[in-house]
Amino acid sequence: xxxxxxxxxxxxxxxxxxxxxxxxxxxxxxxxxxxxxxxxxxxxxxxxxxxxxxxxxxxxxxxxxxxxxxxxxxxxxxxxxxxxxxxxxxxxxxxxxxxxxxxxxxxxxxxxxxxxxxxxxxxxxxxxxxxxxxxxxxxxxxxxxxxxxxxxxxxxxxxxxxxxxxxxxxxxxxxxxxxxxxxxxxxxxxxxxxxxxxxxxxxxxxxxxxxxxxxxxxxxxxxxxxxxxxxxxxxxxxxxxxxxxxxxxxxxxxxxxxxxxxxxxxxxxxxxxxxxxxxxxxxxxxxxxxxxxxxxxxxxxxxxxxxxxxxxxxxxxxxxxxxxxxxxxxxxxxxxxxxxxxxxxxxxxxxxxxxxxxxxxxxxxxxxxxxxxxxxxxxxxxxxxxxxxxxxxxxxxxxxxxxxxxxxxxxxxxxxxxxxxxxxxxxxxxxxxxxxxxxxxxxxxxxxxxxxxxxxxxxxxxxxxxxxxxxxxxxxxxxxxxxxxxxxxxxxxxxxxxxxxxxxxxxxxxxxxxxxxxxxxxxxxxxxxxxxxxxxxxxxxxxxxxxxxxxxxxxxxxxxxxxxxxxxxxxxxxxxxxxxxxxxxxxxxxxxxxxxxxxxxxxxxxxxxxxxxxxxxxxxxxxxxxxxxxxxxxxxxxx
Numbered sequence: 001x002x003x004x005x006x007x008x009x010x011x012x013x014x015x016x017x018x019x020x021x022x023x024x025x026x027x028x029x030x031x032x033x034x035x036x037x038x039x040x041x042x043x044x045x046x047x048x049x050x051x052x053x054x055x056x057x058x059x060x061x062x063x064x065x066x067x068x069x070x071x072x073x074x075x076x077x078x079x080x081x082x083x084x085x086x087x088x089x090x091x092x093x094x095x096x097x098x099x100x101x102x103x104x105x106x107x108x109x110x111x112x113x114x115x116x117x118x119x120x121x122x123x124x125x126x127x128x129x130x131x132x133x134x135x136x137x138x139x140x141x142x143x144x145x146x147x148x149x150x151x152x153x154x155x156x157x158x159x160x161x162x163x164x165x166x167x168x169x170x171x172x173x174x175x176x177x178x179x180x181x182x183x184x185x186x187x188x189x190x191x192x193x194x195x196x197x198x199x200x201x202x203x204x205x206x207x208x209x210x211x212x213x214x215x216x217x218x219x220x221x222x223x224x225x226x227x228x229x230x231x232x233x234x235x236x237x238x239x240x241x242x243x244x245x246x247x248x249x250x251x252x253x254x255x256x257x258x259x260x261x262x263x264x265x266x267x268x269x270x271x272x273x274x275x276x277x278x279x280x281x282x283x284x285x286x287x288x289x290x291x292x293x294x295x296x297x298x299x300x301x302x303x304x305x306x307x308x309x310x311x312x313x314x315x316x317x318x319x320x321x322x323x324x325x326x327x328x329x330x331x332x333x334x335x336x337x338x339x340x341x342x343x344x345x346x347x348x349x350x351x352x353x354x355x356x357x358x359x360x361x362x363x364x365x366x367x368x369x370x371x372x373x374x375x376x377x378x379x380x381x382x383x384x385x386x387x388x389x390x391x392x393x394x395x396x397x398x399x400x401x402x403x404x405x406x407x408x409x410x411x412x413x414x415x416x417x418x419x420x421x422x423x424x425x426x427x428x429x430x431x432x433x434x435x436x437x438x439x440x441x442x443x444x445x446x447x448x449x450x451x452x453x454x455x456x457x458x459x460x461x462x463x464x465x466x467x468x469x470x471x472x473x474x475x476x477x478x479x480x481x482x483x484x485x486x487x488x489x490x491x492x493x494x495x496x497x498x499x500x501x502x503x504x505x506x507x508x509x510x511x512x513x514x515x516x517x518x519x520x521x522x523x524x525x526x527x528x529x530x531x532x533x534x535x536x537x538x539x540x541x542x543x544x545x546x547x548x549x550x551x552x553x554x555x556x557x558x559x560x561x562x563x564x565x566x567x568x569x570x571x572x573x574x575x576x577x578x579x580x581x582x583x584x585x586x587x588x589x590x591x592x593x594x595x596x597x598x599x600x601x602x603x604x605x606x607x608x609x610x611x612x613x614x615x616x617x618x619x620x621x622x623x624x625x626x627x628x629x630x631x632x633x634x635x636x637x638x639x
Contacts, residue, residue, distance in 0.1 A: 029054070032087060041440020044180050045094060048162060052090040052154040053083050059150040060143065082144055085122065086151030089115045093155045097163045101171075102438045103503035112156065119152045167437065171509035175369060176433035186373060188232045218293065223271035226264045234375035235364055236425075239269065241382040245354060247272045250314040251385070252346040253354045254404075256335055256412065257323035259361035260370055265380060266321060266356070273321040274313045276306070276341075299341070307348060314349055324405075332488060333362045335412055338405040343397040346388060353386040353400075355408050359419045363426055376426030379419065383411060420486060422455035427485045431455075434481060434508035442504070446478060456482045458625075459534070462565055462635065465489055467531030472496075472522045472550070473538025475594070477505030477515075484515045493528055497521050498595055523550055530554075531562045537631070539568045540584070540602045541594070547603060548611050555615050555636075564617075564636040567625060569602040576630030577602065583629065608634050 036046040096108030129141035167177040247270045279300035322342035346353050360378035394400040435446045466489035471480050474494030484492050494517040502519035533554040539547045569580040588596045621635035
C-alpha cells in the first residue's frame with residue numbers, strides 16, 4: 001500500500017509553482033515597490049529604482065523565447081534570486097545619484113565598481129554551470145547569466161540617463177526638476193489646447209459662411225479655447241480694469257511681453273485684438289499659420305507696408321496689439337526699453353493707447369521651457385486710457401513714448417512690489433522644488449518648517465530690501481533662499497557649523513552669485529561686514545558667555561545703520577518655555593535635525609538688553625513670535 005507518493009507530490013508542487021508564477025511575481029514586485037516608496041518617500045524615485053528589475057524581466061522573457069529556452073521550476077526559483085540582486089544594484093545606483101544631487105558628494109563611481117565586481121563574480125560562478133549536462137543546472141546558468149547582464153546594463157545606462165534627463169539636466173541650468181505631479185498638471189492643458197487648435201482649423205473651413213463671418217467665429221472659438229486652457233492651468237489669474245474700457249472701439253493696446261502665455265491670456269480677455277508680430281513668429285511652423293489666419297501683421301514688413309493692413313483691421317473694429325519692448329523679458333521680469341513703433345501707429349491712425357501690465361507669465365513658463373508650468377499668480381491690469389488728443393502726454397509720438405514709458409514703468413514697479421511677496425505661492429513652491437529628491441525626512445521637515453514660519457513673511461518685512469544679510473545658524477538655508485527670492489538687491493550669506501546642512505544648501509539649483517553658504521564656527525571665523533545679522537533659533541545651543549561673544553562680534557561687523565535680528569526662547573515666559581523645550585527635544589534628540597553637544601542655554605529679554613546697553617546698542621523692536629512657544633524677536637540697532 002502506497003501512503004505517500006513523493007514523485008506525485010513533487011509534480012504537483014512544480015505544476016502549482018509554474019501556474020502561480022505570474023501571481024507570485026506580481027505580489028512580490030508590489031511588495032518591493034511599496035518598500036522602495038516608503039524608503040525614498042517619492043513615487044518617482046521608487047519607480048526609478050524598480051524599473052531595472054521590471055525591464056530585466058521582459059528582457060529575460062524575450063531572450064529565452066528568441067533562443068527557444070524553457071522555464072522550469074529551477075529557473076523560476078533562480079529568477080527570484082536575480083530579481084533580488086538586480087533590485088539591490090538599482091538601489092545602489094539610485095543612492096549614488098541622490099548623494100551627488102543632495103550634497104555634491106560623488107558616490108556613483110564607487111557604487112558602480114562594487115556592482116561590477118558583484119555581477120562579475122555571480123556571472124562567472126553561475127556561468128560555470130554552462131559546462132553541466134543536467135538540464136536543470138543548464139537552465140540555472142542560462143537564467144542567471146541573462147538576467148544579471150540585463151539588470152546591470154539597465155542600471156548602468158537607463159537609470160542615469162533618465163535621472164539626467166528629468167533632473168540634473170534641468171537643475172544645472174537653474175530650473176526645477178520634473179516631478180510626476182508636474183507632468184499630470186500639464187496633461188489637461190495639453191489635451192484641451194490641442195483640441196482647441198484642431199477645432200480652430202477645421203470648423204471654420206467646414207462652415208458655409210462668408211469669409212468675414214467665418215473669421216469672426218474663428219476668433220470666438222479661439223478665445224473660448226484660450227479661456228478653457230487658462231482655467232485648467234494651475235495658475236491663479238487676477239484681472240483688474242482701471243480704465244473701464246472693454247475694446248468697444250479700436251485702440252492701440254501696448255503690453256509688456258513676458259511669455260508665450262501673454263497672447264493666450266490677452267486673447268482670452270478680448271477676441272478683438274490683432275497682434276503685430278516679428279518675423280520669427282510669422283515664419284514659425286506652428287505659430288505662423290495661426291497668426292496668418294488671425295490676420296496678424298508682421299513688423300518686419302516695414303512701417304509703410306503695415307499701415308494699410310492695420311488700417312483695414314481698425315475699420316473692421318479690431319484693436320492693434322503691440323509689445324513695445326520688442327522681446328520677452330527673463331525671469332527677473334525687468335522691463336526693457338520701449339520702442340516708438342506703437343506710438344507712431346497710434347498717431348498715424350488717430351487711436352487712443354490702452355496700456356496693459358502683465359505679471360507672472362515670465363515665471364510660470366520661461367523661454368526654452370514651455371512644457372514646464374510653475375504655478376503662480378498671474379495679473380492683467382488695464383491702466384487708464386491715453387487719449388490721442390490729450391496734449392499732456394506730449395505733442396509728438398517721441399514725446400508720448402517717453403511720457404507713457406515713464407508712467408508705465410512707475411505703475412509696473414508698484415505692482416511688482418505687490419506681486420513679489422511670500423503670499424504668492426510661486427515663491428514657496430519654488431523653495432520646495434529646491435529640496436525635493438534630497439530625502440523624505442528633509443523634504444517633509446522643510447515643508448512643515450516653512451508653513452509654520454508662514455513662508456518667513458515676518459523676516460521678509462523686517463529685513464531691508466537692499467543690502468548684505470548674514471544668517472548665522474542658517475541650517476539648510478530655507479530662510480536665506482526666501483529672502484533672496486523676495487528682492488534682487490539682497491546679498492545673502494548663510495553660516496552654519498554643520499557641514500552636511502551647508503553642503504545641501506550649496507547644492508540647490510537656485511543658488512547664484514547673490515547667495516552663498518559657509519561651513520564654519522561663527523565664534524572663530526571672520527564675519528563679513530553686513531547690513532543685517534540674523535541669529536535665528538541658534539543662541540540656545542551656546543553657553544551664555546559664547547552667546548554674548550557672538551552678539552558682540554556681530555555688532556563689531558555691522559554696517560552703519562544696520563541691525564541685528566535675534567529670535568530665541570525667553571525664559572521669562574514659563575508656559576511658553578515648556579513648549580519650546582519640548583520642540584527642541586524633538587529637533588535634537590528624536591529627529592536630530594539639529595546637532596548639539598551639550599545642554600541648551602535659553603536666554604531672556606533682560607540678558608539681551610544688558611548685552612545691547614553694554615555695547616551702545618538698543619532694542620528698537622521686541623515682539624512675540626507666536627502665542628504657543630516662548631520664542632521672541634529682538635531687533636538691535638546702534639543707539
